[in-house]
Amino acid sequence: MNDVRPSPPAPLATASAAALEALAAEAWLLEPPPPHERKGVLRDEAAFLLDRLLTTVARGHGALEVAIGRGLAALAERDGAMRLGFSGIGDYARERLGIGAGTAQKLARLSRALRDRPLLAEAVRRGEVSARKAESVLPVARGEAQERWVALARSETVRALAAAVRAEAGEAGANEEPWERVSVKLTPGGRAKLDEAMALAGKVVGATAPRWQRLEAICQEFLGAHPVEASSDGGDDGASDSVLRGPVADWLEAAKAGLEAEYGRWAFLGEVAPVEAEMSAELDGGADAMSVDAELRRLAAMRDRWDELVGHLGMLLKMLGLWRDMGFASFGHYCEERLGMATRTVEQRVALERRLHALPALRKAMRERRVSYEQARLVADVADDSSTEDWIRRAEGTTCIALRRELEAEHEAQMCARAELDLRVPRRVGNLLEAAIRAARAAADAWLTPAECLERVAEHFIATWKAAPAERSTPQRRALARDCGLCQVPGCSRAAVHAHHVVYRSRGGGDEPENLASLCAAHHLRGVHGGLVDVRGVAPDRLTWRLGCDRRARTLPH
Template sequence: MDVVPAEVLADTVDRRYVDRDLCALQLDGYLRRLARQEAVCRRVLGRLARTFLAGRYHHRLGFARLGDYTRERLSLSAREVQELARVAERLESLPAIATAFAAGDLSWTQTRLLATAATADSEHEWLALARDRTVRALEALVAHPPADPDERRRLRFSLRCPRRVRGRWRQAIELARRMAGSELSLAQAAEVIAAEALSAAPAPIDDRLPREAPPEPIDTPADAGWSPVDVPIPEDVEKLLELGPWGDPFALDERLRAARRAMQRIDWQMGVLLRTFFDLRLHRAFGFPSASRYVAERLGISARKARALVALERGLRRTPALGAAYRGGGVSWLRALTVLPVATADDAWVARAGEVTLRRLVAEVEWALDRRDAGLPPAPPSPDATLAPVEWQMRARADETLGADITFTAAPSVVALFRGALDAFRPPGAPLWKGCEKVLEHVCGEWEAQPAHRDPVFARDGWRCAVPACTSRASLHDHHVVYRSAGGDNSRENRVTVCAWHHLRGIHLGRIRAHGVAPHAIIWEIGLRRGRPPLMRTVGDRYVS
């Protein structure tokens, strides 16, 4: 059940003539109802995820890692799903807190904190504390607050540089992942790059942590905090817990995806309203010093998620086709964010977002960004094409126009380490990006000089498992598509790189099946089940029915 009228979501009002106080009250009411609906969806998703995790059902569906399943099927990280399941499990033993949440007396953030600190004997005391204090004050009372996946202590590193340096940065990221044998995040890769560079640093570095902004005061206006919100639960979400059987991983997958679709329907509406709320700075009408404090106290969501929703909404307004696909549920939240940097007015990238796995989509977008940096058109490649690295022309070497950015978000210590490495390699008086270029050249040169495995199939497949959606880069096996015992030969067209889990526990245990010609014409059937279609069927990384 939608709680926001269509005319409000259309956002066609001229903001110059808006009564800000009235607008703040109206948007606040809609936002709080949406936040309440999303919180209920989170609990439903958590209860489903609890059963899913307990049975390790991602293995039965043909996924080696929980994170591979959650990213591809739910557009969530494994940490987020585990946190939802943890809160749902704790609420089973905390009936008073569960009742308060069900009545709308607690936001999701408050519930998450209380589920960490409270016990069956102390939950009433914690409930009283939660009603009298702000979210920030409640966090201070919890001895070890849970690590909210949306809100960890991080700093953003950003460096303006020529486009060729950003291309070298992406190359270094890929090499770092190969060397580590895992799908490193940008922050993890930056740490590995800095550590490799500093092992040969020509000078000592300044290891002081970056200066952080002072924290905002904990006090918040007493009448501007959380109050009960009564809003109907979406009917399609409410029914998800009534269906059975719970022991069927395929049925659980369908329900998890249904709950996630309901959350996305709520999220895009919140993004539209938050964009107006942030642009007009309407948090001031409620006495909050910042929009971040408003969303934490009034909506019970993280400031990081709110900023991401607003950034996505602003980007989607420049690409109507992608916006329509996202709001209609045809493109997930994570896929929309992935495609946004290269999406244009046409729908070529929008169509591609629904055709291939998320792993392939990320690789294609990075390849397209490299082409754009080199002055080439960033059109989508063929779904089966090998993504060859972009060759930079000699003239690009002399181009020092600062037309690109290297950005990542990491812990303060990682940002300090990376910045220190750039300073160590920077020539005296040169800009910081010069040091970055020298760091990347040194690191790439060192890693490319390492002896490679002599198996040519590993190199052809990019030193990673070829099973769609798998992010494994370690414990790789050379698998014969047609078994040698069944007459298969040793040609490269009959061999493909797979990780140990997919080889031994996926293919040979009958959870996935591969047939066809390597590397691009292999048909993968993932999540096999007797008498019914598999969970996923792809040709390479391209979905087929």
């Protein structure tokens, strides 16, 4: 990490940003301690100062997300995203606002759910209940029970609230599935077979299916033909190799409950004043798509500033280990209980902040709005001092989804050269892979390495699906294959299902490859034929797109 302190960003012009400017001025005075300085100096004072700043920033960040969620929900319900040239709010948020598609959909879902829960919605708007707590009580906060659950959400910890909801609903809850990393060293031949199986799986489950989903299909196919008993320990008489890193220890839950009681729900840290969500008229139901878009972009620009502060202050608190001094079981425990934010959300911002200290040019590009937050995350993973400017230029000249696909292809090529499988997967997929390895050993009646097992699993999938009758070759199907089964509208993440005639057949256009562009159903039926998408030029790489109702502002080369 560089010793040079990053300069604070230029002040925002709007009066509503005054609180953010005051926090930022104080936060950017703090910097990581140099290597020669003892980290134990003034720990108590540092803990209280960082906690005060970070919790206030987290409340402001949460208030902005509530407002953004309301606008995204409005766009989703009135087909507003398509009026702006996007097939859905996920693509719109990623490309236009720099917000991840999954985050955008989650914010919109919460906003829609709160409409039927007015008491909970008001508590969230006023900042008295965090969005994370609101999501926890949604299944039970209905009708006459709503008032009781809102009161509990105001006073209980996240852990205690989740336990109460589980007890009320009589179910395990809807916690996010943990992800694990799969790592298997393959032979060159085994890697080639796995690549072939992955390509076939893409045809089966869809061109936009991530690699973990393709691996899931491959393992399911093998287990369908070679059933095996479930194993509670992932082993086979001690002979099985674990290809996954272990899950988070179960004792954390007990530790959280103990610390919660021991420290009196951390009352010594003091109360954090709620921050009210900004609900402007542009986010009301009657506003047009262009007005909602303008307001969302304003809010997203403010959110970027809050994100940077969350990353900066979170990095300091984490690297100094101050969450221990405040009586929390882990940094994630602190994020959930004290900040009201998902651990992954804060961890992402901390990881980016670390990289921005090493890559000041990327920080500058973010502040100048040359790259979005989502683009910066992608660039930060691959750039170094010598290549940062090149990567920034590449990011500026393309969409976020295209940049992600380009980086994924490069990563896949590197793994292929190293003849290995290195992949983050949901735990259920990791369990499937473990079961497939045991099934392959049982079918061979011999102990095989994980690499040998995975090769046999891939061979089975190839033998099963390669023999399937091939589809009749048509100009449309050849165009879809040429475009890798992906919608060619800039910024679209969907699979293509139609081959659109750039020059309509009614106007003399033919089935030549250069006149066919692959489109998803939404962009073809509601976009092109709804008058919101226009494409001219020569396929596949000399097309010019005019997207949405504001044609002058949305002209993008593919």
